[in-house]
Amino acid sequence: MAPQTSFNNLKVLEPLVPGSSEKGQITQEVVKHGGLGILTAAIFLAGEMAGSGVLALPAAMIGTGGWLGLALIFLFTANAGFSGTRLGLCWIMLEERYEEFRGEVRDPYPAIGEKAVGRWGRIVSMIAISLTLYGGGCVFIVLIAQLLGSLVASVGFSLSLCLWMVIVAVC
DSSP states (O other): OOOOBOOGGGSTTGGGSTTBOTTSOBOSOOSBTTSOOHHHHHHHHHHHHHHTGGGGHHHHHHHHTSHHHHHHHHHHHHHHHHHHHHHHHHHHHHHHHOGGGSSOOSOHHHHHHHHHHOHHHHHHHHHHHHHHHHHHHHHHHHHHHHHHHHHHHTTTOOOOHHHHHHHHHHO
């Protein structure tokens, strides 16, 4: 049974999709039914970028002065959404051009980087992924340390935030 095409999530991006004509008609199969679409990829990427950052949102809003922080949040959300649509289109192009990417791929972003600019594209994307994951982990360490510090301080035991971060990171 051949996979069915699903172009419902590509209506906005039709001029950018390979295989679309000037009239907006899709002339060849671009997306397999049941796969990750461009809109879904954009939502996942925006959620990933905002996920752990939302936990630190109140402190960031206070630190930027309120309205500027709100404007930055909207700017970065739009940036993450746009990047997600571009990455979705890049992945569709890889699936079309290279058969080894049509199944499950363990490292899609480094694969896109490598096919786009070569070996250094893979390395740069892997470094960016590692820094993003490290930053998200640091946010969780700080939040847990603050929570534990305030809980234990309520019973009379006090340690500095730096010591609580070391304790949380070790545990």
